Amino acid sequence: MVRYLKYCPKKNKRMETRSKFGQGLEIIAKICTILIPVVLFYWGNRYQEANAAETKIQQNYDRVANLLKSLSSKDTLERKLALKFSETLSKTGDFPPDLFLVIAEVSLADTDPSVASVANNILQNAALNAAKDQDKEVEKSAKAAIKASTRVYLQATPDFDKKSTIKLRNTLESKGFSLPGIETVSQKISPENTEVRYFNEKDKPIADIISKVMKQQGLEANVKKINPEKPINRSQVEVWLKK
Known part of the structure; x- marks a missing residue:
């Protein structure tokens, strides 16, 4: 047989080719046994992530709907x-x-x-x-x-420029503040200088913002915390305008 193969080079080459082809298939099979689980794991995770994201969106939607119903x-x-x-x-x-x-x-x-x-x-x-x-x-x-949740009360003395008061009110409203209106107060109860008053420490940033807005309009104001006799639970800021 060896002598036969020795004198049949074409058949010998075909057998070598088949042997290499078989080895190639074996290598591919081994690679597949490694890659297929990895690919399945990857796409399985992607599916779970997409499913989890969709579930979260639905949960948020349900939560918003239920809260909206209860809050109203x-x-x-x-x-x-x-x-x-x-x-x-x-x-x-x-x-x-x-x-x-x-x-x-x-x-x-x-x-x-x-x-x-x-x-x-x-x-x-x-x-x-x-x-x-x-x-x-x-x-x-x-x-x-x-x-939007902070009530800003504008209180001005009779001699304070009305145009400036209205301009300030319009500016604060345009910036998202809630203003019930403008109240005219007597000189007797008004402070010595223009003030921005707040009653809770958490409202100080709002008072500072209002003070900056006023400064941009040429109105200097002292930011002052007031300790009321009765606690004020709402977010409330008072602007006392004095000439």
Whole structure:
């Protein structure tokens, strides 16, 4: 047989080719046994991630819908429970940004001061968490809602320029603040100089912003914290304008 192969070079080459081909198939089979599980693992993970993302979106949607329903409820207890739950979410950074302005509206409109206080805490927590996470978009939304939930009372003496007062009111409203109106106060109860007053430490940043806005309009104001006899739960800032 050896002698036969020796004198049949063509057949010998064919056998060598088949042998190499078989070795190639064996190598490919080994590679496949390694690659196929890796590929399946990769795409399995991708599928799970996509499925988890879709589930999270649905959960957020359901959460927003349920919170919106409870926050707009006529039942005071249900509103309070919804706010307490929202406050917990805001502390962990899980409160839906879509509801920031709803919370701001609750803070302004709800007749119960404790409800307004919790609503404001939610926005403050959301802004702090967003700042820590460097989520500028959410932080911006939260701060805008904080502005919207803060009542700014303009109080001017009779001799103060009315045009300046109206201009300031319009500017603050354009920046998202809520202003009930302009009140004329007597010289006797007004401070010696123009002041921006706040009552809770958490409202100081708002008072500082208002002071800066006033300065841009040529109105110098002292920012001052007032300790009221009775606690003020709502976010409230007073601007006392004096000539």
